[in-house]
Amino acid sequence: MRAKSPANLMTLESAPEYAREAIREMIISGELSSGQRIDQRELAKKLELTTVPVREALCWLEAEGMVKRIPGRGVFCRAYTVDDIEEILEVRTAMESLAAGRAAERMSMKEKKELMKLAHDLTDVTSNEEFLKKHVAFHRKIVEFADSETMMSIWNFTHLTSQVLVNLAAQIWPVYPHAHIDLAEAIVSGDKERAAKAMGDHILPSYLDRLQELRDKYGDEPILQEQPM
Incomplete structure (x- = not known):
């Protein structure tokens, strides 16, 4: 990642917020890899900040579950086991099912048209990267239409985690286009159940086979970043 200029701080509330967003992006992209110890001084230098806002940013990211502090050893990017991933997916499934039901009862006609357009857009992509971007927008919009701050907070965590997983084991956790029109039609029907x-x-x-592949490969061990051959 190319560090953003401190001039960009003008568009943010604070240096810690800037650091948090920058570090989060580095984790999602895989630049800071699963299980890696974070060198706070080096990171501060890269971001052209002091270590104070970096420390504060890491506290926020620890609360979000993206990094882990080990007393006497430092701060590390979170490493996920297959059980961790399965639990996150179960939480995401339960939360987004509730969100879809709430959205079905609350959406205006304009919002229903917007969701259907997003679903159709997902059938017309030319790359996995484009699909991932539109896929995130589609699912986020459903949670927005559910009108729940709690659900949005949970969604932000589970989807950030999903993006991290793409970089962890790309060969057996691929991003591939799949249809969303039937799902969108169920939501815009207005039928909560x-x-x-x-x-x-x-x-x-849709994740069960991939979870089994991960379990066969890693067992109970943390899934660490795959390195190029």
Whole structure:
């Protein structure tokens, strides 16, 4: 990652907020890899900041579950086991199923048209990168339409984690286009139960085979960043 200029701090509330966003981006991209110890002085130098806002940013990221502080050893990027991943997916499935039901009851006609457009856009992508961007926008919009700050907070964590996983084991956790039109139609129908079931059927079952592949490869061990051959 190319560090942003401190001039960009003018658009943010504080140096710690800038550091938090920059470090989060580095974790998501894989520049800071799973299980890696974070050198706070080196990181501060790269971001052209002092270590004070970097320390504060890492405290925020620890609360978000993206880094882990080990007394006497330092701060490390979180390493995930297969059980961790499965638990996160179960939480995401439960939360987004609730969000889909709430959205179905609350959406205006304009919002329904917007969601259907996002679903159709997902069928017209030319790269996995484009799909991932539009996929995140689609699922985020459903949670926005559910109108729940708690759900949005949970969604932010689970989707950030999903993006980290793409970099952890790309060969067996691929990003690939898949349809969302049936799911969108269930939500815009206004039927709460139908929408919730459609979302539940959409998320976790699609990951079961990949979870088993991860379990076969890593067992109970943390999944660390794959290095180029």
